[in-house]
Amino acid sequence: MAEAKFKKMSRSNEALYGARKILLGGFSPTAQVKFKVLINQAGLQDAPLVWFTAEQENTMLADLLLLPDQSGWGESSDLPRAVILSGMTENEIHRLMTLNRKARKQATLWATITPVSETWTLKQLLHELQAERKALSQRK
Numbered sequence: 001m002a003e004a005k006f007k008k009m010s011r012s013n014e015a016l017y018g019a020r021k022i023l024l025g026g027f028s029p030t031a032q033v034k035f036k037v038l039i040n041q042a043g044l045q046d047a048p049l050v051w052f053t054a055e056q057e058n059t060m061l062a063d064l065l066l067l068p069d070q071s072g073w074g075e076s077s078d079l080p081r082a083v084i085l086s087g088m089t090e091n092e093i094h095r096l097m098t099l100n101r102k103a104r105k106q107a108t109l110w111a112t113i114t115p116v117s118e119t120w121t122l123k124q125l126l127h128e129l130q131a132e133r134k135a136l137s138q139r140k
Helices: 029-041 090-102 122-139
Strands: 021-025 049-052 082-086 109-112
Touching: 021 029, 029 049, 029 090, 082 090, 082 122, 090 109, 109 122
Parallel strands: 021 049, 082 109
Antiparallel strands: 021 082
């Protein structure tokens, strides 16, 4: 797996890497409905959504991005809660993260698709995100 490094986001209206799509996991069907409201409030209602499950943890992110809009809707996922954004602007991502924080939602792993990460499996990315979260919390 290629080396991953945490990079703090700035603020921009320029779209980041990848086709516009949001990959989501770790949500029950009820939580999916509630999070979709946040997506709409953030002005991202045009973004296709893919709800991934544990059965897809060995799937490459690039392949998950090819799934049609609303794939996995209504299926429960026992993976860590994660939101993986592709083709969004930094400002859109900040809006969604702020709304999520204000709604006091469950702890969420956040990532954006990069040319490196799209070649990883979902399992690899979630592992990296959890390790990153642990390292950042130990620094505080």
